[in-house]
Amino acid sequence: MDSLLRHMVDMTGHRDHTMLDISVISAVQELSGATQTRVLAISTVCGQRFVRSRACIRAGGVACPEEPQDSSPGEPIAAFPELAWCLDHHASRAEGMGSDGLRRLWLPIWFGDKASACLEITHAQGFNADTVHMVSGIVSVYRNFQNLLDYSERDSLTGLLNRKTFDDQLARMLHAGDAETLLPGQPERRHHVAEEKQWLAVVDVDHFKLVNDRFGHLYGDEVLILIANLLQSSFRAQDRVFRFGGEEFVVLLRSTTLENARRIIDRFRSNVESHEFPQVGQVTVSVGFTSIRATDSPVVTLGHADQALYFAKANGRNRACHYDELVAGGLLQTIATNDTAEFF
Numbered sequence: 067m068d069s070l071l072r073h074m075v076d077m078t079g080h081r082d083h084t085m086l087d088i089s090v091i092s093a094v095q096e097l098s099g100a101t102q103t104r105v106l107a108i109s110t111v112c113g114q115r116f117v118r119s120r121a122c123i124r125a126g127g128v129a130c131p132e133e134p135q136d137s138s139p140g141e142p143i144a145a146f147p148e149l150a151w152c153l154d155h156h157a158s159r160a161e162g163m164g165s166d167g168l169r170r171l172w173l174p175i176w177f178g179d180k181a182s183a184c185l186e187i188t189h190a191q192g193f194n195a196d197t198v199h200m201v202s203g204i205v206s207v208y209r210n211f212q213n214l215l216d217y218s219e220r221d222s223l224t225g226l227l228n229r230k231t232f233d234d235q236l237a238r239m240l241h242a243g244d245a246e247t248l249l250p251g252q253p254e255r256r257h258h259v260a261e262e263k264q265w266l267a268v269v270d271v272d273h274f275k276l277v278n279d280r281f282g283h284l285y286g287d288e289v290l291i292l293i294a295n296l297l298q299s300s301f302r303a304q305d306r307v308f309r310f311g312g313e314e315f316v317v318l319l320r321s322t323t324l325e326n327a328r329r330i331i332d333r334f335r336s337n338v339e340s341h342e343f344p345q346v347g348q349v350t351v352s353v354g355f356t357s358i359r360a361t362d363s364p365v366v367t368l369g370h371a372d373q374a375l376y377f378a379k380a381n382g383r384n385r386a387c388h389y390d391e392l393v394a395g396g397l398l399q400t401i402a403t404n405d406t407a408e409f410f
């Protein structure tokens with residue numbers, strides 16, 4: 067009992083999803099004597115469910131987060147038939163045996179009718195009723211606490227991640243190791259055009275003040291909610307979408323080539339342009355985007371994307387502009403001073 071209480075105190079002492087995952091799997095691993103415990107992220111891409119390990123601990127090991135190494139959403143749900151059944155039937159748990167002969171228990175973390183995460187416990191001998199009861203209790207605490215964390219990390223109007231979480235998510239992307247790493251003074255490798263990079267895009271609604279002035283703030287708010295929905299449906303599950311405040315949004319695109327980033331961003335711009343906004347009619351957005359370099363601070367990276375956005379605004383709006391391309395074309399200039407940059 068002491069051990070359970072100690073784990074509960076640890077789990078509820080965190081203000082961060084990753085640390086919560088780590089403390090939950092550490093607790094389950096120790097209290098159930100499992101061979102392995104994981105948090106699985108469940109995402110839906112084009113109507114298909116995918117499963118990816120988000121955090122893992124093995125017997126005798128230390129719990130650690132698992133960052134995706136590529137842009138794939140993970141393994142198709144077909145590789146987890148018992149879990150697929152469990153999700154289809156909105157069940158609280160499912161058991162099965164893996165090809166390694168070990169027993170597995172899956173407990174989805176349900177929020178209403180959606181489960182975007184699941185606890186997976188692997189055990190050599192299987193699970194007795196006491197273990198299942200104890201783990202189910204931990205899952206309930208986990209779910210409630212995740213709910214609280216979500217509430218503090220999300221913008222109340224659109225449900226998107228808020229500004230507060232941006233630095234952390236950007237650091238995580240850089241930590242994943244696949245951001246372009248340049249030493250100070252080292253020239254950018256422009257010849258690697260097909261190279262996968264991380265991207266940051268700043269999105270701003272065009273003439274949004276006019277929407278508020280003509281139709282009122284309630285319709286303005288609805289436009290923001292619909293644009294947030296279009297952002298979420300246009301970008302991939304592994305990308306991150308934030309509302310920075312007002313009518314400005316920021317997207318972090320994970321591991322993709324310049325051509326793909328351009329295509330995905332322009333598809334979103336065009337989705338907004340062709341959307342019929344109730345009462346308001348047509349709304350457009352301008353976008354500035356740039357590649358993320360591990361050596362640049364978040365302020366510098368945001369500044370680059372902002373410069374490209376201002377260029378888009380000053381040159382017709384309803385367009386997406388790439389910072390590096392504008393600099394290369396002599397349309398924007400930048401003078402770097404230590405960790406910051408000044409623009410002309």
Ligand SMILES: Nc1nc2c(ncn2[C@@H]2O[C@H](COP(=O)(O)OP(=O)(O)OP(=O)(O)O)[C@@H](O)[C@H]2O)c(=O)[nH]1
Pocket residue numbers: 223270271272273274275276278282283284285286287290311312313379383
């Ligand atoms: N309805 C609503 N309006 C907001 C919110 N936050 C900021 N705004 C309004 O957004 C408008 C932003 O206007 P501006 O910064 O002048 O920019 P703009 O009219 O979009 O013009 P451009 O960016 O130059 O295309 C202001 O009128 C703000 O009051 C919000 O949460 N809801």
